Amino acid sequence: MSSSVAAPRRRRKEARPSELTAAALELFVEKGFAATRLEDIAARAGVSKGTLYLYFDSKEALFKAVIQEGILPAVAEGEAILARHGGSAFGLLERILENWWTRIGDTHLSGVSKLMISEARNFPEVAQFYYENVIRRNRALVGTALERGMASGEFRPLAVDACIDVIIAPFLMVSIWRHSLACCLESQANPRESLDVHLDLLRRGLQAPTL
Amino acid sequence: MSSSVAAPRRRRKEARPSELTAAALELFVEKGFAATRLEDIAARAGVSKGTLYLYFDSKEALFKAVIQEGILPAVAEGEAILARHGGSAFGLLERILENWWTRIGDTHLSGVSKLMISEARNFPEVAQFYYENVIRRNRALVGTALERGMASGEFRPLAVDACIDVIIAPFLMVSIWRHSLACCLESQANPRESLDVHLDLLRRGLQAPTL
């Protein structure tokens, strides 16, 4: 019916995979894995369902690709920052967190955090991979900064793993919130303000008492 | 096949709804709404699929019931604590958070937090209800404690809404974590330890400098 402009039908073998994973990320984050239809993913990428199967073996394979794409480079960058840094431990902490925020938290990649949390139990192997290659390495970055500060006397002695939980929780919650309830409400305050207050509270909380 | 002990088939009109919502909560939290089959919910509640429809009009109605059940009383209890409390602002904060932890965070109800975050965008009206009746009221509790402390000079002046975000984030993350990646890993450290460190950091972070 109607004039139906018909599809241009271009051949672009190189660009397809990343266009498909980008479309899949958006829809998986919005609706969840099970509630997302492959046809919708293909449509958002401007392609038909059959084309999707030229690049990915199954819906689950697409999920794995979505999780892995784009996250790993940001982790590596964080590790490079740690290797280069020479100033105060708190300054190092700030730079690590700033890097995460710039590369992931404040981009569309923040959706991966929500997606992984929502679907971990349905994909235990993917969750295992994500833990080993993303979470563990990011936690190690924060942990190293903390240990450095405690060793130098800049921070007071505290349980490192517990501190890591406390430090990263607000960053994760801001990311997750943005992709869940925030979408159903008329805007919230600037998330950046919360994170600045978080760092301000942390600075005083970690600080060793001056003798 | 086999002897098939057959179902006892008891009539228990009163107990069914809460048994069904309890079973539904477990499965929705584990698999997500879309990936959970009504037949599995019914089976876990020891009942057939048809029986489920005697008590709930649809899968979505069951979802709404799951979200609303059990959470509201805990919020009311928090409000009662605030009305009664007379000590320090930080003590009030601790009691409010302790109440939340005891009534929700450390119980199976913590699954509701993960479920609501995962499904909010698929059920905007439910999300709206949850925000107005649970999140907003709980945030108001924490906010009141903060304002009281800032007014009395116990806390230094800070942006209240941002502080609320920072204070509740670790509690929520611990709850959510327990229902997602933690299930795919061999145990984590005691979450209670993280929350104790969180309160310790907070106490020093909020504290007004002694003149």
Next chain:
DNA sequence: TAGGTTGCTGACCGCCCGGTCATCAGCCTG
């Protein structure tokens, strides 16, 4: 421009699951 290569398409299949309903069986009343 003819012919071949291949990225792309969309109609099709079969299973799965939300929802229905005729029937059954436990309980109560007289």
Next chain:
DNA sequence: CAGGCTGATGACCGGGCGGTCAGCAACCTA
């Protein structure tokens, strides 16, 4: 014990979606 009321059942239906494949059309090469 008879009769009926009602909670519970499970076979059934229909639509939707993951996955397939025979054919098509864009591009290349000579």
